[in-house]
Amino acid sequence: MYDYNQHAQRDTKLTDPVVTVRQIGRFGFGGQAATRIDHALVYSTPKGTYVPYLPPNRPRPRTARLYTAVYEVDMGSHPVQAEIALPSDNDAHEFTATVELTWQVVHPAVYVQSGCRDVPRLLIGELEQSCRPVTRGFHITSSAAAEDELLTAVRAGKPLGEGVGLTVDWTVRLRRDADNIEHERRLQAARHELELQRYEAQKIAFYQQHFARGGVQAWALHLARHPEDTRLALESMEKHQLALLRSQLDQVKTLLGPDGGEAHELDRTRQLMIEQINQALAPDTRVPLPTPELPELPPGYGRRPHPPTGRERAR
Structure with missing residues (x-):
């Protein structure tokens, strides 16, 4: 019997990769519960420690009796897109940051022990915390320079999600907010x-x-x-x-x-x-004047022609 079940499928959009939680009785499961082969299983012990079994590994039935609960953890890749507001050097104007993340559980036991239940919120919060001090040093019209500095600063810091057992690929694009552009x-x-x-x-x-x-x-x-x-x-x-x-x-x-x-x-x-x-x-007459596009005069235009010579007249 499940204590927690998201009924997640392969196309389910997850915020928490722990898809099921089951308590283990004194005598074990009373039958092996079905789990997806590409999911990790994390077992908790009576001492409060966690033992991971990465796919496709599974514990033997006798070994499972030593644990108190099992967490089924999705280890697939999950994309996230979001927009966050970041301050400029003037509190009246803000940058708009477009964030694209792809996160994946690589240490399921660490994730379970962390107690995290909303990965996108966690990662965007970490990213915002790293970005805000950087963008505060830039004028609202300097979005390109602010973006370069932001990317450098975040990459130099602690990797996003590392503390809860995740690996994260991310990118941030910075622009002025719509009101400032207008x-x-x-x-x-x-x-x-x-x-x-x-x-x-x-x-x-x-x-x-x-x-x-x-x-x-x-x-x-x-x-x-x-x-x-x-x-x-x-x-x-x-x-x-x-x-x-x-x-x-x-x-x-x-x-x-x-x-x-x-x-x-x-x-x-x-x-x-x-x-x-x-x-x-003309007296008392003011007529609207057209403004045609006109070519330049050819050289010598408007000059009087020389009087024809006697020989030219004879021709």
């Missing part, structure tokens, strides 16, 4: 937006500085190379600057293409920019 993403988005604003402000300052100094030529030539900036340049101007540009528009057109040329003689993108400037300068 917080960092928001900060990155804010920094990106700030950089864009600074870039736009630098552009505006560039146009305002050149136009304030009467540098319409430099302003127009820059827009000829970067027509996508036309809207930004016009919006950055004061009213008196727009009036000055209106008076100098003919000069701008000259810089952007052949003087006095027909619309079809200008390339499409430069003609489009002149139309945008005309719309922006």
